[in-house]
Amino acid sequence: MQAPETLGIADPSLDLIVIGAGFGGIGMAARALRAGLRVLVLERANGLGGTWRDNIYPGCACDTQSHHYSFSFAMNPDWSRIYATQPEILSYLRRTAEETGVTEHLRCGVGVRHARWDEEQARWQVTTEDGASFSARFLVSAVGQLNQPMIPDFEGRETFGGKLMHTAQWDADYDLTGKRVVVIGNAASAVQAIPQIAKVAGHLTVLQRSPNWLVAKGDRAFRDREKRRFRALPFLQRLYRWSIYWQWERSWPEFIDGSRQSRRQTEATRRHISAEAGELAPDLTPDYPLGCRRILLADDYYPALQRENVSLVTDQVERLTPDGLLTKGGQWIEADCIVLATGFHARDFLPGLEVEGRGGQKLSDRWEEAGGPEAYLGIAVPGFPNFFLLYGPNTNLGHNSIIFMLECQIRYVLRSIARLRGRGESRIEVRQQALQRHRRQQERELARTAWAGSCTSWYKTATGRIINNWSAGTVKYWWLTRRPKTRDFTTR
Missing domain, CATH: 3.50.50.60 (FAD/NAD(P)-binding domain)
Incomplete structure (x- = not known):
């Protein structure tokens, strides 16, 4: 891991700061580095891995198949089981970060306390819990949804x-x-x-x-001959991966x-x-x-x-x-x-982090006024230029791999940045009308789903509004995030 001085922290040419080093943060940084961006990843904990670093209870494993719970750009032919266990997933993340160069741009033990949009400089000013300051043109929150354990306050x-x-x-x-x-x-x-x-x-x-x-x-467990075939024939592994995807995608109507x-x-x-x-x-x-x-x-x-x-x-x-x-x-x-085994505070999308956008507006205040967290495609928020969320509001799934959603979001963020740079402009911001249109459509779709049922769940607020789950199949999400729609954003 590089020393801070070599990471371009004080360098005004730093393009992107990523908060969090779980699947989302590692994937975002890996693809941004490949696109030629200067990147810094800040992670509060003392190591990367997110939920797969923190959860080490006996039997901890993924409930999405290993070959689908991994990056399309970093496939692993050697998964030991259909559903990988926590140690193997954490090892995969560490290896991927190393092989894609993310490790060199990662600082662990650095918690972000405050992020403020500087309108004059068109940059995000980031302050850490120990008082250090960083600056970049773009800011991505990849802190996830399942990172704050819910500890019941039992009497006695x-x-x-x-x-x-x-x-x-x-x-x-x-x-x-x-x-x-x-x-x-x-x-x-x-x-x-x-x-x-x-x-x-x-x-x-x-x-x-x-x-x-x-x-x-x-x-x-995967048989040795299966792993040998995946190593020798990468296209076979990719075909197997896609078969898993379509197996789960076909189950979407079960949630209507x-x-x-x-x-x-x-x-x-x-x-x-x-x-x-x-x-x-x-x-x-x-x-x-x-x-x-x-x-x-x-x-x-x-x-x-x-x-x-x-x-x-x-x-x-x-x-x-x-x-x-x-x-x-x-x-x-x-x-x-x-x-x-009481779960997490899943409805707090920016735990311990204050984000201040254009005109000094706080994201927490905006979300409180809106009745809960909301974002256009779960990625962008009006009033917060050059700021993007990964695994944001209404992007969780009940039927497929969240890694697919993350890769859609990462591609969308990078295409937004590329469009801005290609035009020689400095800022991009989603329009309020676009968010409102998106939210109305999403609420109509969510009302038809099982999640709107009578049960209590971490998908919903106390008022019953569903703020965690995506409202349709992932094919639709892929289609909507192929590229940013010009009419939905302002740039300058």
């Missing part, structure tokens, strides 16, 4: 005498062997961690507030509420739960539409719940006690360790 939390940890803050040195463990939550991290914890715990209690829809994952595909998949999933969950099936079958919350993938979750040393409790926490917890239903549960 400070009195609990055992180990308390969130899945995203896992203590790898703590030995669960023979312990009485309680896992609170049953969503994505829980269904991965619970089968592994059950293998070593003396007794495991799973505290479930409400069930989630779960389908078979179909994971397995009341559609024939949705009804068919709902019945198939009910049958799967009945067949795999045994006597627990009634407690594990949701009463809300399929897809209203994130659909989970697992092969070993239902078998784990049926182990002799595992209990499923369908209740909520009333309070923690010195030796365990009390449920709202009055059940006392003793515990040596309580694991919080």
